[in-house]
Amino acid sequence: MTIVLCPPCGAEVEDSSMPAHAYVPAVAGCWALFGQVQADEMMRFQYPPAHAIVVDAYMASHPGDGTDRREAQSVVVHLVGLCGLLERGWDSVRSRAALRTVVSRKEALPMLQPWSQPSAVNIHSMVGSRDIDDYDARARTWAACVWDAWAPEHHIIRALLPTTGN
Numbered sequence: 001m002t003i004v005l006c007p008p009c010g011a012e013v014e015d016s017s018m019p020a021h022a023y024v025p026a027v028a029g030c031w032a033l034f035g036q037v038q039a040d041e042m043m044r045f046q047y048p049p050a051h052a053i054v055v056d057a058y059m060a061s062h063p064g065d066g067t068d069r070r071e072a073q074s075v076v077v078h079l080v081g082l083c084g085l086l087e088r089g090w091d092s093v094r095s096r097a098a099l100r101t102v103v104s105r106k107e108a109l110p111m112l113q114p115w116s117q118p119s120a121v122n123i124h125s126m127v128g129s130r131d132i133d134d135y136d137a138r139a140r141t142w143a144a145c146v147w148d149a150w151a152p153e154h155h156i157i158r159a160l161l162p163t164t165g166n
């Protein structure tokens with residue numbers, strides 16, 4: 001077994017020959033581990049509220065070099081989801097709705113400076129949860145670490161969140 005680094009998120013993962021995502025700049029082994037976490041989540045917890053948090057944390061922890069527009073926009077919209085969750089205290093349904101609102105505006109989203117240092121917590125923290133409460137708590141811890149690691153760009157993300165109805 002060969003261990004490789006996933007440069008964007010900083011996770012050390014098993015090397016994999018599986019195809020990686022078309023534009024998320026994760027190494028194949030990291031993308032495969034994300035798939036395993038989601039499959040386990042579906043089997044044990046049947047699409048819990050934490051699902052959206054896990055997806056947002058994963059996507060927001062894979063910034064590329066800015067050359068792929070879809071990848072750059074993906075990071076922005078998933079940070080909007082994390083901002084709603086962590087700063088506005090929205091539940092994942094509402095946070096997800098805010099994310100969709102930002103996407104539906106069809107405006108060019110701002111480009112972010114990629115983080116200088118990956119979040120201290122990564123996808124590995126989601127492996128081996130005891131139950132749904134543990135899974136949910138781990139997702140929130142991960143999300144908070146990812147959000148903190150993007151601190152220099154917080155003002156840009158906050159400005160994108162819908163202001164109505166708050």
Ligand SMILES: [Zn+2]
Nearest residue numbers: 006009026030
């Ligand atoms: Zn990764």
